Amino acid sequence: MVLPILRRFMGGMSRYRLIILMLAMAFVLFTTVSAFAQTAGGTDAAAPATPQEGVFSLIVKSSDFITYTILILSVIGLTLIFQGFMQNRSAVFMPETSTNTIREMISQRKFRELIEFTETDPSFVSKALNPALKRAPSFTPMKEAMETAIGEQTAEQFRKIEYLNIIGNLGPLLGLLGTVLGMIDAFQAMKASGGQADPSKLAGGISTALCHTFMGLFLAVPCLAAFGVLRTLVDRLTVRGALVAEELLLMMKPQEKPAAAPGGVAPRPGAVPQPAARKPPAPTPTPLPAT
Template sequence: MFDQILSLLEKGGPVVAILLLLSVISLATAFFKGWSFLSLGIGRHDVAQQALKLWQGKQEVEAIGLISTQRGPLARALTHAMRGMLYHPDKDDLIREDIDRVASREVARARFGIRIMETVGQVAPLLGLFGTVLGMIDAFQALQSAGATVDPAILAGGIWVALLTTAVGLAIAIPSSLLATWFDSIVDREVLAIEDMATSVLTGEITSGAEKPALWTAKATTTG
C-alpha cells in the first residue's frame, strides 16, 4: 500500500499529493462525525419517546429527569420545552421561540464538519481535472519537441499519467459526497424529530382525538 501511494505521488506530482491530503481530511472528518453522532445519540429517539410518554401521562418531573440525562439536539430541545411548559405554561409563544433558539444552536453543532466533506467532494474532481490538463500540456509539449521522431508509446504513457489525476479526484470525491449526504440526512431527520416532539409537548397533542370536546359530544347527542 505504501509503495502504491509513493508510485501515485511520483506519477501524479503535486496535484495527487494535494488530493491525497484532502482524502485524509475527509476520512478523518467522517470518523469524527460518526463518533460524534454516536456519542450524542443522534438518530436514536427511544429515550425521548419514553420521556414524551411520561409527559403525556402527567408525570412531568419524571419526564424531565429522564430526558435531561441525555445529550444531543433532541434531548436539549425537549428539556427546554418541558421545563418551560412546567414552570411557565402561560408563555407558550416565548417557550417556542426559546426552543427554536436552542434547537438551531444544537443542530448547527451537529452539522459541523459536514461542509468539509461536501467541499472535498466538490473540489477533488476539479483538482483532478486541473492535473489532467497540466499533464496533457506536458505530453503535447514533448510531442512537439520530438518532431518527426515521435514514439507513440511515450505519448500514450504521458496521456494516461495525466488522466491518473482525474481518476484519483473522482475516487476521493464520490465517497466524500455520499458520506456528506448521509450525515446530512441524519441531521434532517433529527430536525423533524425535534419539531414533532417539541410541538407535542407544547400542544399536548390536542388534535389527536384521544378525547372528544364536551361541545362536540353534546352536538352529537342532540343530532342523534
Template sequence: MRLTRTSPCSRQNSPRDTSNPQAEPNGQPRYCTTRNDTSPARSRARSTNRMTDTVLTQSLTLAAESGEVHRSLLQYILKGGPIGMIIILISLVAIGMIGAQLFRIRRERLAPPDLLADLRSLLGDGNIDGAIKRSSDEPGSSYLARVVGTGLTRASRSAFGMLELRSSVDEIGQLEVDRLYRLTDGIGLIASVAPMLGLLGTVVGMVGAFDAITLSDGPARPDELAGSISQALITTVLGLIVAIPCTAMYTFLRNRIDHLTTEIDEQIEEIISPLEAAGGSEAANQ
C-alpha cells in the same frame, strides 16, 4: 502508371449491354479491360492501417520491456504525481469525516432513550427545574438535551412563561439542525474540490506532453509522451473516484439529519404538551 488486366468478356453479359459485344466484326473475341482499385481513398486507408499497426506494436513492446503491462494500485497512484498524492490525502480526510458523521448522526446519539424517558417523566410531573438539570447533565450534549434544556430555560425566564415554550423549542431546534448541517460541509467541500484537482492534474499532464513534443528532436516517441498522458488521465480518475462517493455520502447524511430530527421533534412536542396546556390555563386564570 496504372496496371490493367485483360480477359475475355463473360458470356453472361446482359443482353441489354450493347456497348460491349462479345465479338468483333471479324469474329475474334473481344477482350474487356479490368482496372485494379488504386483509388486515393483506399491507398490512404491502407497506409493508415499500417501506421496504426506499427504504433500499437511499438507501444506493446515498450510496455512489455518496461514491465508496465500489469501495474499495482500503488503504481497507478504514483503515476498521478504530486496532484494525485494530494487527492489521495484528501480522500483519507474524507473517509475520517464520513466515519465520524455516521457515528454522530444516529438516533441513540441524538436522542438517548434514557434521557427521553427521564424528561417525559419529569415534565409529566411539572418538574421544569429537574428537566433542565437533567438536560444539562447529559454527557455529549445530544440534540434532545440541547433543544429541551435550552427551550425550557428560555421559556422559564420569559414573561410569557410556558406560552413561549413551543416557539423557543422550534427556534433552538432549527439552530441545532443547522449545526448538524455544518458538520457535513467538509464532506461537500471535498466532493467539489476533488474533481477540480483532477482537472488540474489533467492540464498539467497535457502541458508536459506538449513540452515533450516541443523539446524532442524529430517526432516524439511514445515513451516520451506516456508519462505525462498517464498523469493527465490518472488524476482525473482519482478525482472522480473521490468526488462520487463523497457527493453520495453528503446527500445521505443531510437526508438522515432531516429524517431523525423530524422524528425527535415530534417526540419533543409530545413531552412538552402538558406544560403548554398548564401554561395556557394559568394565563386564562390570570
C-alpha cells in the same frame, strides 16, 4: 492547525481519538488502492513480453502536490463519512433513555432537575428543550425559544456533513487540474523533440494526467454518495426530534382556568346557564260602566 479544525467539525472529539481515526481511514484508503492496483496490474499477466505497471505504481511515479492534496482530502473525507454515520444514529442522536427521563420529570413536575439534566444531556431533544425551560413560565416565549434551538441544532448537523459535499466537488476539479498539467508536460516533451517525440516520452505525461483524473474521481464518488445518504438521514432525524420536543413541551403547557361569571362566581364545569324567569304581565284594569 488541521486537528483543531477537524475537532470542531467532528463534534468535539479528543485529539488522540481523532488521530487514531484518521490513521485508520488512511490505512483503509491505501489498502483499497493497493488492492485495486494489484488487480489492475495482474489482468494482463499473460503477456510477459510487454510488462505493464499497476495503477498504484503509476500513482506513486506521478506523485506531486496535487496527488498529496487529493490523498489528504481522501483521508479527511473517509473520516467525515465514518463520523457522520456513527453520530447520526437514532441511539446517539435521540436516545430513548433521555426522552423517557425527560417525560418522567415533566410528569412529576421536577422542573429544576429537568433544567440541570437538559444542560448536560447531549441529545437533540435536551438541547431543544433547555432554552425553552429557561423562558418559563410563559408558554409562548418557551415555544419560540424551542423553535430557535431546533433551527440551530438542525443547521449545525447539516454543517457537519456539508464538508463532504465540498470535498466531493473539489475532487474532480483537482483531478482536472492534474490532467491539464500532465497534458502540458506531454506537449512540452513533443515540443522539445521538434515535433518528433518518442511515444514512450509522451506516455509519461499522459499517464500522469489520467492518474490525476482517476484519483479525483476516486475521491469524489464516495464523498458525494455519503453526503446524499447522510443528508436524508439528518433530515429524518431532525424532523423526528422536533416532533418529540414539541410533544414534551405541550406536556408543560399550563391549563387554562375557566372564566369567572359576571357575578364573581365561576360556573361549574358542565353547567349550562339557565335563562332568567320572565315575570307575567300585569293585568289590564277593566273600565267601569258609565252611570
